[in-house]
Amino acid sequence: MPDAAPRELTFAQAIREALAEEMRRDSRVCIMGEDVAEAGTPFKVLSGLVEEFGKERVLDTPISEAGFTGLAVGAAMTGLRPVVDIMFGDFITLTMDQMVNQAAKVHYMSGGTWKVPMVMRTTLGATRRSAAQHSQSLHAWFCHVPGLKVVLPSTPYDAKGLLKAAIRDENPVVFFEDKMMYKQKGPVPAEEYTIPLGLADVKRAGSDITLVATSSMVQVALGAADLLDQAGISAEVVDPRTAWPLDEHTLIESAKKTSRVIVMDEGYERYGVTAEIASVIAAGAFYDLDAPVKRMGAMHVPIPFSPPLEDVTVPTEQTVFEAARALCGRS
Amino acid sequence: MALSVVMPALEMAQETGKLVAWRKQEGDRVVKGDVLLEVETDKAVIELEAAGDGILAGVNAQAGAVVPVGQTIAWIVAPGEVPPPEIAPAATARRTTAAAPAAPVATTSASVPAAAEAKISPKARRLAKERGIDISRLRGSGPGGEILAADILAAAPPSASTPPEAEALSSVARLMAERTTQSWTTVPHFFLVRELDATALVEARKQMLQTIEKTGGVRPTLTDFLVALVARVLTKHPQMNSSWTGSAVRQNPEVNIAIAMAVKDGVVGAVIPGANRLGLADIAAQRSALTERARAGKLRPADIAGATFTVSNLGMYNVDAFIAIITPPQAAILAVGRVADRVVPVDGKPGIRPMMTLALSSDHRAVDGARAAEFLNDVAEAFREPREWLP
Known part of the structure; x- marks a missing residue:
């Protein structure tokens, strides 16, 4: 039986569909955040949801991230499954006490009596000309805290399956979406599916070098892999999909297979997600490595507003290509 | 002196x-x-x-x-x-290559010349050691003259005694490895074995085969009968259809039977939800569709989710009997061997009967031996009188 042509959705549509399906499935799921109702967020990700589910379940809040995140923590503890929308990932700084000291710890400190089944959706990614306070990728902050799960989807398919899994999770999950990816299209089956948190995905198989890439960097890695292919280097692209829980097994096995690894993530390189992943790989695949594990992330500077400067602060297909060639001794 | x-x-x-x-x-x-x-x-x-x-x-x-x-x-x-x-x-x-950095001992004659050690990658060092290669004779091809794995491989191709590299596992194979390890090492299994006369089962299948094939278009297999019968018996034994939650036993409201199916890289449990309420024709149709998708590698997540009990039949491989590993959080799995003619006592004389052996693996946290035995007994009774359970 030939399959029908796969249905394509944008990243934003996939997110919206995941939310709508979960809200239909479970009346406890609700959305709160700035401009989430009629405006559907500045990125138009949530358009149409308030019309279907009403203002009780798609709740516009005042501009007070700390306030409505705290509201969500309490609502989650007392039976709802809120999905909080933090418009720009830069604003998570305002929610830190609610997330780090309350949401992440309540289950542990109450001996399992209370749960906080909430999701925080927010954004990451530079090169949108939004300047230093609206362009950061701060997901490493949450990865550092026990009790929080951190999801970094890179395709519409992954975004939908992971968001549904995140909403059904009994623990607080922070879900980072790349602002530049919302219009990217990809196949998303109409039928029901979820993707378990903690399962990496090999986006492209290869044999000479592994490019571990998260979120926005997956497309960069795939582009670099195409360039490398033309240079006779076979690159494998592995997407962890969740920074925590981390699928260490898949990362280490890929490193063992190729012996060379570049880890890339759009967060700041220093003390970032790439450091943790590189360390996991160095420890797990040490005797199979033929070169040091290289990391690539955002430069240690405020993201510049100047477009030419902004573009060089984060890895690009070209810089990854050159780094990979050098690592393979072919520069 | x-x-x-x-x-x-x-x-x-x-x-x-x-x-x-x-x-x-x-x-x-x-x-x-x-x-x-x-x-x-x-x-x-x-x-x-x-x-x-x-x-x-x-x-x-x-x-x-x-x-x-x-x-x-x-x-x-x-x-x-x-x-x-x-x-x-x-x-x-x-x-030696593995020498620790020279201790800061104050030596007078500093006898050993501190030959500059070539830089070598961890992988190359391991390969050199495995193949007994003296790296001091090698020139490295790395960007800074480092000895790389390729240099070792060029110096000595793998000997016949080098164990072949393990192949990377597919996700089905990996999941199978992880799940079975987790189950075998954490679930306290116990096993009950029962041999039974399958004459009535074989007869019932023969009688019902044509009607069902005509009306449903699908030929029911012995496995379909087993699924239908086991699902009905399970409704009388809710403890066998339960899950250990870590602190309690949860009785599952639905009877969803997984059928263990061989796929390219391992085995999956394809699920027939609510099998206790389905007739043979429906079970056969669903099983047939699942088999097709499993063979094509196109099982959907919903096809393998929510099972409460597994039936694994290896009869078609001519296995007489076997013991299966439970798939948590299910509490049990029934392993079914082939139906084969055996000489058995019939009315005090040797007779030939089609016999089969069932082996039930149960999670001792969820169910005990006596209850599992009662269940297995009822399954055996159902197999001996299938028409009473499947009108």
Whole structure:
């Protein structure tokens, strides 16, 4: 039986569909955040949801991230499954006490009596000309805290399956979406599916070098892999999909297979997600490595507003290509 | 008079010893019985004691050096005495590749030339060791002259004795490995085995085959009968259809039977939800669709989710009987062997009957032996009287 042509959705549509399906499935799921109702967020990700589910379940809040995140923590503890929308990932700084000291710890400190089944959706990614306070990728902050799960989807398919899994999770999950990816299209089956948190995905198989890439960097890695292919280097692209829980097994096995690894993530390189992943790989695949594990992330500077400067602060297909060639001794 | 300190022979057939560390240093005063140094053999690290009193002098081997047995590596001299002149620098001592950085021992003669070690990648070092390659003879091809895996491979292709590299696993194979390990190591399994006469089951299938095939278009297999019967018996035994939650037993409201199916890289449990309420034709149709999707590698997540009990039939592989591993959080799995003619007592005389063997694996946290036995007994009864359960 030939399959029908796969249905394509944008990243934003996939997110919206995941939310709508979960809200239909479970009346406890609700959305709160700035401009989430009629405006559907500045990125138009949530358009149409308030019309279907009403203002009780798609709740516009005042501009007070700390306030409505705290509201969500309490609502989650007392039976709802809120999905909080933090418009720009830069604003998570305002929610830190609610997330780090309350949401992440309540289950542990109450001996399992209370749960906080909430999701925080927010954004990451530079090169949108939004300047230093609206362009950061701060997901490493949450990865550092026990009790929080951190999801970094890179395709519409992954975004939908992971968001549904995140909403059904009994623990607080922070879900980072790349602002530049919302219009990217990809196949998303109409039928029901979820993707378990903690399962990496090999986006492209290869044999000479592994490019571990998260979120926005997956497309960069795939582009670099195409360039490398033309240079006779076979690159494998592995997407962890969740920074925590981390699928260490898949990362280490890929490193063992190729012996060379570049880890890339759009967060700041220093003390970032790439450091943790590189360390996991160095420890797990040490005797199979033929070169040091290289990391690539955002430069240690405020993201510049100047477009030419902004573009060089984060890895690009070209810089990854050159780094990979050098690592393979072919520069 | 000067006493020589020599590399001792600690084992038969030992040719060299590795100097792990000096515990006394050049110029230190030592008393008989003091530990001078540590020596490593294949089996152990041992301490070498001073044979007399004096000053440690003429140290000519450093930590990390591999020294021939019997070679003098230092002297114990009287204050003011000079070590005998014949001690030449230990020409045969060489630095092993795995040598620790030379200990900062104050040596007078600094006998071992500190040959600059070539840089080598961890992978290349491992390969060189596995293949017995002397890396000091290699020129590295790395960007900074580092010895890389390719240099080792070029120097010595893998020998026949090198074990083949394990193939990377597919996700189905990996999941199977992880799940079965988790189950086998954490679920307290116990097993009940029952042999039974399958005459009625075989007969019932023959009788119902054509009607169902005509109306439903699908030919029901023996497995379909087993699923239908087991699902109905399970409704009488909710404990067998339960899950251990970590602190309690949860009885599952639905009876969803998984059928273990072989796929390309392993086995999956394809689920027939609510099998206790489905007729044979429906079960056969669903099983047939699942089999097709499983063979094509197109099972959907929903096809393998929510099972409460598994039936695994290896009869078609001519297996007489086998014991299966439970798929948590299910509480049990029924392993079914082939139907084969056996000589058995019939009315006190030897007769030939089609017999089959069932083996039930149960999670002892969720169910006990007596209850599992009652269930298995009812399953056996149902198999002996299938028409009573499947009108």
